[in-house]
Amino acid sequence: MTSLATAQRSLADPVVRHPLWPPLTEGCPVTSTDEVAYPLEIDYAYDRVPRELFTAPAAPAHGLERWAPLLPPLAAPGLGEGGTPLVRLADGVYVKDESRNPTWSHKDRLNRVAVGAAKASGAQGIVVSSSGNHGASAAAYAARAGLPCAVFASPYAPPAVASFLRAYGAAVLTVPLEDVRPLMRRMVAELGYQAVSSLTDTAHTGHPFGPEGYKTVAYEIFLELGRVPAAVYLPTGYGELLFGVTKGFTELVRLGLADSVPRVHACEPAAAGALAEAMRTGRPATHVPVGPTDAYAIDCAVGSYRGVVALRAGGGAALTVTDAQMAAARDELAAQGLWFELSAAAGLAGLRVHGSADVDGPVVCVATSSGFKDIATASRDVTYGPMPGDWETVRTALKAVGRAG
Template sequence: MTSLATTQRSLADHAVRHPLWPPLTAGCPVTSTDEVAYPLEVDYAYDRVPADLFSARDLTAPRGLERWAPLLPPLAAPGLGEGGTPLVRLSDGVYVKDESRNPTWSHKDRLNRVAVSAAVASGARGIVASSSGNHGASAAAYAARAGLPCVLFVSPYAPPAVASFLRAYGAAVLTVPLEAVRPLMRRTVTELGYQAVSSMTETAHTGHPFGPEGYKTIAYEIFAELGRMPAAVYLPTGYGELLFGVTKGFTELVKLGHAGSVPRMYACEPAAAGALAEAMRTGRHAAQVPVGPTDAYAIDCAVGSYRGVVALEASDGAALTVTDAQMAAARDELASQGLWFELSSAAGLAGLRAHGPADAEGPVVCVATSSGFKDIATASPDTAYGPMPGDWDTVLAAVEKAGGLPG
């Protein structure tokens, strides 16, 4: 199936449009101001979308992101089997969209399949990103798959398991001071001909205009599996790209006549940051906030994005903040039902448990974004198991501690 993408348009003013190529990775050059860098989104020829796109279920239908190719930018780079993740029903009826089942164990694979495809299609010589976690690992994997070199600017304090993961794909991993990251990214773009797949702007997060389009497929899959729209969706939120993409996917389902209304979207941020919550509280398009101590390193963002504001306004949603303790409780609840996620990934369920309604008029979905493999404590020395005595009393004590002895 062929992409129906037509143009890039400013989120600040939909009347401001730019050609589809090249991707404007530094934000809209017309509508951005000194105070806010405004992102762009991709528009489509919606009147040409195949009527059976959301109903084709036969065995010959494409799987993964290819299934939704008409409503994505051109998929010029090969994939890794991203998408098609399970929707798991918890014991109380809440659904969890388990994005840890993607190829590099996070939702970022959907974004990077699309963003790296844009780099290939526009003739970039490589890709560059700033990330110490899911995004960096995913970008490196998809660059390797596409045969493109990859430069990653990362924190020297990345979790041990993630630090190894980032290097596995042959990327150039650079641990420069934080204040040098964006200037060096910009030079990598202008002097080496690389394309940025993460944000290069200071006044607000812009990111790659094509990337969040990959997240729309989460909405498509939720709708297809439930057979209807959910009543509410709770998502971990940092810069708001995931929130925006999923909301746009539901909005397109309404636009195409498959549903009557968009579900209420809830952005769940760490209480130690909360840039989107601050923007919504003050009526700003993007806010900058100090970041306090938190182990939710994947979403502790000091700078917000207008994407999040757009998504919450479009869905009559809200920005919620959750503490590390609330996220830890949600992570433990998920683990008790066989689902292992990093702390940040449990923010959606934490938001539901802390702020959500007791009853909703329809299904409630929490998006969980990344495997517990990515957590700060994973693979650290204090989580290792040392030698133990090999006697029965020791075994019984361990079983009892785990709650496994018969009553």
């Protein structure tokens, strides 16, 4: 099956359309203003989507190829992304476990699409600014596509992040934050690289093709449940996952496969909350100060219009959760055999803190990335040292974790 993508369309005014190629990575040149760079989305020939797309058995191997008609052209090879499990917790809540992707996060869905777009449009390499998950994923897919990759990473990210990035051959650059976007733009202009994260300062725009990969989360949830859920809670930074998942459910309605779009809720760190501020003030995007938080993967100081569009379409709310609330959700998941980083537990935290018990239908929380990505993982304060080999010491250790009487 081949892509039915037809054009790039402004999110500020859907009437404004641009050719599918090249990807407009700095927002819509027609509708953007000095205050806001409005991102684009991809349009499709929906009337040509094969009816069997949502009834055919899953492909023998995981990968986004299954959904090719409703994605931009997949012009570079994949790594078996997608097809992640929907795990039912003891209380009936479902967790979509995105840590099972090739680089252990949801970002693989985005980069499968965005890196393919870079390859197809003749880019000489990939450049990305990332706190961790996005950079590791972009580096992996760039390596798979045979493209060099440069990652502007935070010098304060977990030590394992740099190792993860370099394992794929990426150039890891830890320059001051204020220099990142000017240097990225120079790499695009002078080296022919394509950015798979935002190049703009007025609001997060990001690659127009990438968030389309997140639609497949909605498709999979729909097939796994056999219906649209009543509500979805997911971690939110720049709102690209929120946008993609909401668009996926909207497409199911458009194709006549579902009657309604679930309420899709954005769950942000209380230390930031750019989307919550945009919804409160009615602005398309906002800049907010970021307070101390260990949810480094989603502590975004600038919002994106994509998030605003998604909340309006899905009828969801912009919820904020504290580090303590995310930690409680992370520990709850771990107690049921699921290990995620702090940021990844924001969806379940949002449900536990702000959710309602009278929802009519299944509730899904998207958990985005593995516990291996957390700041404290493998730090010295949690490293196990040698201990005496006598029974009393062992029994005491078991009692400490409630595993002995």
